[in-house]
Amino acid sequence: MKLRTCLVAVSALAAGAGGVLVAAPSASAATTTVEDTSSAVTWSGTWAACSGNCGKAADNSFRWTSTAGSAATVSFTGSQVTLYGMKEPWDNIATVSIDGGAAVDVDFYASAVTATTVxxxxxxxxxDAAHTLKLTMTSRRNPASTGGNAIxxxxxxxxxxTTTPPPASGRASGLPWSSGVGPQEQSRARADQFAAYRxxxxxxxxxxxxxxxxSTVSDPAWIANGLPTGFNATRDDLVMTVPLWPGSNSVGNTGTQAQWQNLANVIAAKDANAYVRLGWEMNLPSSYWMIGDGTKYDYDGNLIPNNKAQWQASFLQAAQWIKAAQPNLRIxxxxxxGGDQTCTNCARTVFQAVKQYISVYAIDTYDSWNPDIGTAGTAEHLARLNDTRDYAAANGKKWAVPEWGLGCNVAPDxxxxxxAGGDNPQYVHDYLTYFKNNASNLAFESYFDEPGPYIRSALSVTPIGPNAPAKYKADIAAYKTS
Known part of the structure; x- marks a missing residue:
């Protein structure tokens, strides 16, 4: 979004892997171990027993494979599962899927062989029920991994x-989809104010x-200060908006492994499976982390340099480091x-090259250029949403709208x-109804509640007018299921 200074978003999904509703384990939780020798583990493809280094496992036994597509399936009953294996300089990336749900990457690479299984x-x-977990070796690898293939x-x-039951809908809002806010300014008080309004x-x-x-990007204090009262990381979601490099760096110096992994750990400390909008709105000519190909100009009229290859490499490296440190974070x-304003067809071209690390395909879309007014306006906005939903599905991803909101329509501010549409209840109704009707693959949506004069999208404070806030509140009440 153009001319924004600072923003906020978090998404709360109540479904864990495989779409099961999640809940916090009680104090009575206990652990059991399923060894590689257990009948609860089934094997496909080519696996071999350890040899010469078996002492790295507590029971002196583990298995390994160097064949892509080989899989280990674990049947278990419980509320959480942790896998153990070796990490080595030559290892590959694997995927894990629970109960047939979406696969997530697990990077077995480490710069040195671990002393034990980890x-x-x-x-x-x-x-807390019966589940199956499938671990599958891929042919993909961390760029630093060389000299062999293994997991x-x-x-x-x-x-x-036992577990504490979640709300009937599985979400704090009682809505059939994950609905949240980007409160401006970014504070607990503003997030609570938005919840109270609606x-x-x-x-x-x-x-x-x-x-x-x-140091400012990775300071945990600002995250803690922005979470709403009652935030429950098991039920709710933090959505972190992170530049591909801080303002003090550049595309050729996006940060070190230690910096990216420290940031991942800071985020995961607040929400272990938080969403990370890495390098968001990279196709707008208003941010210093935009993608360019040397053919288009920024808002100040300067030619955007051709950094496409470097940008892609930097994104891949940051994503790999994030996932290596905190594999449950979702990028x-x-x-x-709309069309890329910084280069020619760059956003989706680069997405295709990095999508193995992506969990969600999203767009930001405001009531502007053109507003959702009349039949033509509605058709244009529904086309934006349909395109996002369908492209995400075609690539095996969930879809999301991390920013949407009204736009004021008065010069010069x-x-x-x-x-823009101003106080436009049609836009609000069209989007909320679309979210309700397409909730099955929607990861989250977050309303951009900004009272600043450059946009005045806020519904909860000093709104543009009475009509859009009233429609939003009425639709939320109508669409709640619990």
């Missing part, structure tokens, strides 16, 4: 115990860090809607004067 993956909290399976440690808790909150250097690919 945790390589921990699931989200699941319903290992030592054991699965299963947590069991009469429903928020399922997610979108946060935008200060981003001038690594969101998030251009602005309003950035979209003459091209």
């Amino acid at each position: 945790p390589v993956y921990t699931s989200p909290t699941l319903t 290992t399976f030592d054991k699965a440690v299963v947590t069991t115990g 009469g429903a808790a928020v399922d997610n909150v979108v946060l935008f860090p200060p981003r001038d250097n690594w 969101v690919w998030n251009p602005n809607y 309003c950035q979209w004067a003459g091209h």
Whole structure:
């Protein structure tokens, strides 16, 4: 979005891997171990027993494979599972899927061989019931991984115990989809204010860090200060908006492994499976982390340099480091809607090259250029949403709208004067109804609640007018299921 200073978002998904509703384990939880020798593990493809290094496992036994497509399937009953294996300089990336749900990457690479088998993956909290986990070796690898191909399976440690039931809908809002807010300014008070206005808790909150250097980006205090009252990381979602490099760096110096992995750990400390909008709106000519190919100009009239190859390499490296440190964090690919303004067809071309690390394909779309007014306006906005939903599905991803909101339409303050809908209840109704009707593959949506004069999208404070806020509140009440 143009001319924005700082922002916020969080998404709250109540479904864990395989779409099961999640809940926090009780204090009575216990653990059991499923070893590689257990009949609860079935094998496909080519696996071999350890040889010469078996002492790295507590029971002196683990298995390994060098064949892509080989899989180990673990049947277990419990509310969480952690996989153990070796990490080595020559190892590959694997995938893990629970109960047939979406696969997530598990990188077995480490710069040095681990002294023992170590945790390589921990699931989200699941319903305390029977589940299956499938670990599959891929042919993909961390760019630093060289000299061979392998992944290992030592054991699965299963947590069991009673769970606290989630709300009937599985979400704090009571809505059939994850509905949240990007409160401006980014504070607990503003997030709570938005929830109170609409009469429903928020399922997610979108946060935008200060981003001038690594110390501000990775300061955990601003995250804690932006979470709504009652935020429950098991049920709700933090959505972090992170530049591909802080303002003090550049595309050729996006940060070190230690910096990216420290940031991943800071985020995961607040929400272990948070969403990360890495390098969001990279196709708008208003951010210093935009993609360019040397053919288009920024808003100040300067030619955007050709950094496409470097940008892609930097994104891949950052994503790999994030996932290596915190494999349950979910990376969101998030251009602005419409054609790329920084280069020619770059957003989706680069997405195709990095999509193995992406969990969600998203767009930001406001009531502007053109507004959702009349039949033509509705058709244009539904086309934006349909295109996002369908492209995400075609690539095996969920879809999301991390930013949507009204736009003021008065010169000179309003950035979209003459091209925005103002107090437009039609836009609000069309989007909320679309979210309701397409909830099955929607990861999250977050309303951009900004009272600033450049946009005045806020519904909860000093709104543009009475009609859109009233329609939003009425539709939220109508669409709640619990």
